Amino acid sequence: MPPAPRGSIVDPQVAGFLDAAAQRPTGLIIEGEAGIGKTTVWLALVDQAAADGFRVLSARVGQAESVMAFAALADLLADVDPGVFAGLPPLQRLALDRVLLRAGDDGPVTDHRVVAAAFLAVVHVLAQAGPVVVAIDDIQWMDASSRAAVTFAARRLQGRFGLLATERCHPGDGTTTTWLTLSRPDGIHRSAVRPLDSAALHALISERMGRTFSRPTVLRITEISGGNPFFALELARAIGEGQHVAAVTDHALPPTLTEVVRAHIGSLDDRMREFLLSVACLADARVDVLVDANGTSRDEVIDLIERAEAAGVLTLHGNKVRFTHPLLASGVYADAASPARRAMHRRLASAVALPEVRARHLALASATGTGEIFTALDAAADSARSRGAPAAAAELVDLAIGLGGDTALRRLKSAENHFLAGNVTRAGELLANMPPGEPEIVRALVASLLATVLMYQNEHSDAVELLRGAVDDAAGNVAVLIQVLLRLSFALNNIGEPDDARRHGRDAVKLAEELGVPAIVSPALAWSVYIDFQNGRGLDQRALRRALECYDSAFDVPIIFRAPLVQALTLSWTGRLQQAHEQFTELRVVCAERGAESDMMAIAGFLAMNHIWRGRFAEAAAEATDAVERAEQLGGDDVLIIPLTVRAVVSSFLGHEDDARTDAGRVVAATRGRSASHIADWPGMALCFLEGSLGRHREALAALDMSFLDEPGLTTEIAYGWHLPDVIEAMVAVGRLDEAERLTAALERNGVEHDRGWMRAVGARCRAVVLAAAGQVAAAEEAAHRALAEHDRLPMPFERARTQLVLGQLQRRLRQKQLAATILTEALQTFEQLGTPLWARRARAELARAVVAPSDDLTALTPSERRVAEMAASGATNKNIAAEMFISTKTVEHNLTRVYRKLGITSRAELGRRMDRQSAD
Numbered sequence: 001m002p003p004a005p006r007g008s009i010v011d012p013q014v015a016g017f018l019d020a021a022a023q024r025p026t027g028l029i030i031e032g033e034a035g036i037g038k039t040t041v042w043l044a045l046v047d048q049a050a051a052d053g054f055r056v057l058s059a060r061v062g063q064a065e066s067v068m069a070f071a072a073l074a075d076l077l078a079d080v081d082p083g084v085f086a087g088l089p090p091l092q093r094l095a096l097d098r099v100l101l102r103a104g105d106d107g108p109v110t111d112h113r114v115v116a117a118a119f120l121a122v123v124h125v126l127a128q129a130g131p132v133v134v135a136i137d138d139i140q141w142m143d144a145s146s147r148a149a150v151t152f153a154a155r156r157l158q159g160r161f162g163l164l165a166t167e168r169c170h171p172g173d174g175t176t177t178t179w180l181t182l183s184r185p186d187g188i189h190r191s192a193v194r195p196l197d198s199a200a201l202h203a204l205i206s207e208r209m210g211r212t213f214s215r216p217t218v219l220r221i222t223e224i225s226g227g228n229p230f231f232a233l234e235l236a237r238a239i240g241e242g243q244h245v246a247a248v249t250d251h252a253l254p255p256t257l258t259e260v261v262r263a264h265i266g267s268l269d270d271r272m273r274e275f276l277l278s279v280a281c282l283a284d285a286r287v288d289v290l291v292d293a294n295g296t297s298r299d300e301v302i303d304l305i306e307r308a309e310a311a312g313v314l315t316l317h318g319n320k321v322r323f324t325h326p327l328l329a330s331g332v333y334a335d336a337a338s339p340a341r342r343a344m345h346r347r348l349a350s351a352v353a354l355p356e357v358r359a360r361h362l363a364l365a366s367a368t369g370t371g372e373i374f375t376a377l378d379a380a381a382d383s384a385r386s387r388g389a390p391a392a393a394a395e396l397v398d399l400a401i402g403l404g405g406d407t408a409l410r411r412l413k414s415a416e417n418h419f420l421a422g423n424v425t426r427a428g429e430l431l432a433n434m435p436p437g438e439p440e441i442v443r444a445l446v447a448s449l450l451a452t453v454l455m456y457q458n459e460h461s462d463a464v465e466l467l468r469g470a471v472d473d474a475a476g477n478v479a480v481l482i483q484v485l486l487r488l489s490f491a492l493n494n495i496g497e498p499d500d501a502r503r504h505g506r507d508a509v510k511l512a513e514e515l516g517v518p519a520i521v522s523p524a525l526a527w528s529v530y531i532d533f534q535n536g537r538g539l540d541q542r543a544l545r546r547a548l549e550c551y552d553s554a555f556d557v558p559i560i561f562r563a564p565l566v567q568a569l570t571l572s573w574t575g576r577l578q579q580a581h582e583q584f585t586e587l588r589v590v591c592a593e594r595g596a597e598s599d600m601m602a603i604a605g606f607l608a609m610n611h612i613w614r615g616r617f618a619e620a621a622a623e624a625t626d627a628v629e630r631a632e633q634l635g636g637d638d639v640l641i642i643p644l645t646v647r648a649v650v651s652s653f654l655g656h657e658d659d660a661r662t663d664a665g666r667v668v669a670a671t672r673g674r675s676a677s678h679i680a681d682w683p684g685m686a687l688c689f690l691e692g693s694l695g696r697h698r699e700a701l702a703a704l705d706m707s708f709l710d711e712p713g714l715t716t717e718i719a720y721g722w723h724l725p726d727v728i729e730a731m732v733a734v735g736r737l738d739e740a741e742r743l744t745a746a747l748e749r750n751g752v753e754h755d756r757g758w759m760r761a762v763g764a765r766c767r768a769v770v771l772a773a774a775g776q777v778a779a780a781e782e783a784a785h786r787a788l789a790e791h792d793r794l795p796m797p798f799e800r801a802r803t804q805l806v807l808g809q810l811q812r813r814l815r816q817k818q819l820a821a822t823i824l825t826e827a828l829q830t831f832e833q834l835g836t837p838l839w840a841r842r843a844r845a846e847l848a849r850a851v852v853a854p855s856d857d858l859t860a861l862t863p864s865e866r867r868v869a870e871m872a873a874s875g876a877t878n879k880n881i882a883a884e885m886f887i888s889t890k891t892v893e894h895n896l897t898r899v900y901r902k903l904g905i906t907s908r909a910e911l912g913r914r915m916d917r918q919s920a921d
Contacts, residue, residue, distance in 0.1 A: 021162025027188035030166045035230025036193045038166040049133045055126045058135040068283040069392030070099045072146035089593045092118035098387045105386045115388040116152035117595030131160035139165040144391035195227020205236045234260040261331035275304045280333040285321040292351035355380040369403030390420035408438045428453045444474035460494040498535040518550035523561035536715045559599040573719045575757045601630035605646045615797035624650045645682040652690040655837040681705045685723035692726045693838040697733035716750045728766040732773045761790035765803045781810045801830035812850040818901040820850035868895040873915040
C-alpha cells in the first residue's frame with residue numbers, strides 16, 4: 001500500500017486488512033464524509049491487493065446507478081473470464097447472463113436467489129486459484145438487487161476472502177454493518193478517514209494544481225474545508241487564476257462544500273452545463289448514449305468530455321464517462337432547474353434501450369403519470385422481475401403508484417415483489433390497505449398473498465380467517481381457488497384442525513385433477529399425502545407416485561408442497577432412513593443451486609432429525625446449527641422457531657442440558673399465546689426427553705402440554721409422536737398406568753395397521769414397561785424380546801440400546817444377572833459410541849446392579865445345578881439332561897442360567913473348561 005499523505009494516520013485495521021483477508025474472511029468499511037478521501041484509500045488497497053496476487057472484483061457505484069437492477073453486480077462480474085461462467089450449473093449461468101444483459105426472458109425462470117447463488121459460486125471458483133477481494137466504492141448507493149447478492153455471498157464465504165467498501169457517512173453512523181455480515185461475526189471492521197492537516201493539504205494542492213499558495217492562504221483553506229481534501233482542492237480552484245498568491249489571503253471563499261461545488265459548476269458555460277446534466281442523469285454514461293441524448297456528433301461529445309476533463313469535472317475510461325467526484329454529479333443535477341431536468345429525462349428516454357432505465361426516465365420527465373409512462377413502468381417491472389430483481393420491480397411499480405397509478409393490481413404486484421425481495425413488512429402494509437370494491441378474483445389474490453405473509457410471521461389463525469373468505473371470491477378461477485385451498489389447508493393444519501385441513505386438501509386435489517395441469521396436480525397431491533400421513537392415516541403410495549410423475553421443478557410453490565420433499569419425509573418417517581438421507585441431500589443440492597435459503601434451512605432441520613434417528617448425533621448437531629444460522633441470516637424471530645426447536649432436541653440427546661433449556665425457552669417465549677400446531681409442543685417434547693433422561697419423571701410430564709391426550713385421533717407416527725415412549729415411561733414411573741396403557745395400545749395398534757417398524761419396536765418396549773409395573777415381569781421380558789426382534793428392521797441404534805436397557809433391567813429383576821450384565825454392557829457401549837452421556841450413565845448404573853462377582857468354587861452350586869453342569873459339560877443336550885434327571889427342558893435352562901451367573905461365564909465351552917479345572921484340582 002502506498003504511504004499515507006503527511007498529516008494522516010493509517011488505521012491498523014486498514015494496514016492489516018489484506019494480510020487478514022489472505023487467511024480468513026475479513027471485511028473493511030472505510031467511512032467518512034463526502035470528499036474526505038475514502039476513495040483514495042480504497043484505490044490504494046485495490047491496487048495493493050492486485051499486486052499481492054488477490055483476484056479483485058470491483059465496482060464504483062454512482063448515485064444514478066442505485067436505481068438500476070444489478071448495476072453493481074454487473075460491474076463486479078464484468079472482467080470475469082467466460083470460462084468461469086461455463087462451469088456453473090445451467091440455471092445459474094443463465095441467471096448471470098441475464099444480469100449481464102447477455103440473455104433475454106427465453107428459457108426457465110431465474111430469480112434473485114439463483115442470481116445470489118450464482119455469484120457465490122463464481123467467487124468460490126475464483127478462490128480456488130487464490131484469495132479474492134470484492135471491492136465496492138460508495139456502497140451506500142449500491143442497488144438493492146446487487147446488495148442482496150453480495151450480502152448472500154458474504155455470509156457464506158469461507159477461506160481467503162476480503163470485502164472492501166467505502167461508505168459516505170459521519171464516522172460511526174454508517175448503516176452497512178446492519179445488513180452486511182461475514183461468516184465470522186467479528187470479521188467486519190470500520191475505519192474512519194481523518195481530515196488532513198495544513199501541511200498535507202499544502203502538498204496535495206501543490207501536486208494537483210501545479211502551483212503553490214502562501215501559508216496564510218493554506219491555513220484559511222484548511223480552516224474552511226475542515227481538512228477535507230476534495231473541499232480544499234475546490235477552494236483552491238475558486239481562487240482566481242490571475243491573482244497573485246499574496247493577494248488572496250483575505251479572498252472571500254465559499255463557506256460550504258455545496259457552495260464551492262455550485263461555484264465550480266457555475267463557472268462553466270451553458271452548453272457544458274447541459275452536457276454535464278446528461279451525464280449526471282445517466283446510470284451508465286457511455287459515449288454513444290451521450291451522442292444520442294445530446295443530439296450532436298461524436299466529435300463534439302469527445303470535445304466536451306476533454307474540456308470537462310481539463311476543468312477537473314469528468315474522466316473518460318474506455319467508452320464510459322464518469323464525474324471525478326460524486327459530489328460534482330449531484331451538484332450538477334441539483335443546480336439544474338426542474339424544467340431542464342425533466343426535458344433531459346425525456347431526451348434520455350429515447351436514447352436508452354433497457355426497459356427499466358427508459359421507464360425511469362419517462363417517469364422523471366413528468367410530474368404526473370400518463371398512459372405511456374404507466375405502460376412503460378409496468379413493462380419495466382416485469383422485465384426486472386424476469387431478470388431476478390424483485391426489489392427493482394417493486395420500486396418501479398411503486399413509482400407508478402406514486403405518479404397516480406394506484407390500482408389494486410399494482411398494489412398486489414408491488415406487494416408480491418416486496419415479499420419476494422424479503423421485505424415482508426412492506427408487502428403486508430400494501431395488502432392491508434387495499435381499496436374496497438375490487439373484483440372478487442382480485443380480493444382472492446390479495447387475501448392469498450396477505451395470508452402467506454401472516455403465515456410467514458406464524459400468525460396462522462389470522463391467515464385462516466382471510467383464506468376462508470377467499471374461497472368464495474376465488475370460485476370463478478379454478479387455478480386461484482386451488483392455491484387458496486392449499487394455503488387454507490396448510491394454515492388449518494398448523495392451528496390444530498386436521499379434519500378441516502384434510503377436507504380442503506382433498507378439494508384442492510379434486511379441482512386440480514379436473515383442471516388437468518400436471519404442475520398444479522403435483523403439489524395438491526403431495527400435500528394431501530403429507531397431511532394424511534401426518535394425521536395417522538397411512539401413506540398413500542399411489543398418490544405420491546403420481547405427484548412425483550407430475551412434478552415440475554420450475555413451478556414455484558412452497559417447498560412443503562413439492563413432491564420430492566414429501567417423498568423424502570415419508571421415507572424418513574417410515575424407517576427408510578438411508579434412502580431419505582440420500583433424497584434430502586439431492587434436494588439440498590438443487591436448493592443450493594437456486595439459492596433457496598429458507599428451503600435449505602428446512603432441509604437442514606429434517607436432516608437433523610434423520611441423523612438423530614440413525615444415531616449420528618454429531619451430524620445432527622451440525623445440521624441443526626446450520627438450520628439456525630440460515631434462519632438468523634434470513635432475519636426475524638419467527639423464522640427461528642423451528643430451527644431452534646430442532647437444535648433443542650439434538651442438545652437433549654447429547655446431554656447439553658443448558659443449551660437445550662435455552663433454545664426451548666426461546667421457542668416457548670416466541671410462540672406464547674399462539675394457536676397450537678403439530679410442532680407447537682416440540683420444545684416441550686425435547687424437555688420431556690431431557691428430564692426423562694435425567695430420571696426426573698414428574699418434571700418430564702410437566703414440560704409437556706398434555707392436551708394431546710384428549711385428541712380424538714392420536715398421531716403416533718414418529719415425526720409427531722417420537723416423544724410418546726418418553727411420556728409412557730414417565731407416566732409409569734409416577735403411577736399413571738391407565739394413561740400409559742392407552743398410549744401403548746395406540747402405538748401397538750397403529751404399528752401393526754401401518755406396518756411401522758418404529759411403532760412396533762417402541763410399542764413392545766413400552767408394553768414391557770407397563771407389564772413390569774403391574775408385576776408381570778416374565779411377560780414384560782417376553783415383550784422386550786419382541787421389541788428387540790422389531791429393532792432388527794430399523795437402523796436406529798439409540799432406540800435399540802434403550803430397549804436393551806429395559807430388557808437388562810427386567811433380567812436383573814428375574815435374577816438373570818449374567819444375561820442382564822451382557823445386554824446392559826451392549827447398551828452402554830452403544831450409548832458411549834453415540835455420544836449420549838445421560839443414557840450411558842443410566843446404563844452404567846444398571847450394569848453395576850447386575851454384575852455378579854465370578855466364582856471358581858463349584859460348592860456354590862446346589863446339587864441339582866452341579867449335576868446339570870456336569871452333564872452339560874460332558875456334551876449332553878438339554879433334552880438328554882431333562883430325560884436323565886426326570887425334569888423339564890425349561891428347568892434345565894433355568895438351572896444352566898443360574899450356573900452361568902454363579903460362575904461368571906456365558907457359554908458351555910467356558911463351563912467345560914471350568915469343570916475340567918475343578919477336576920484337576
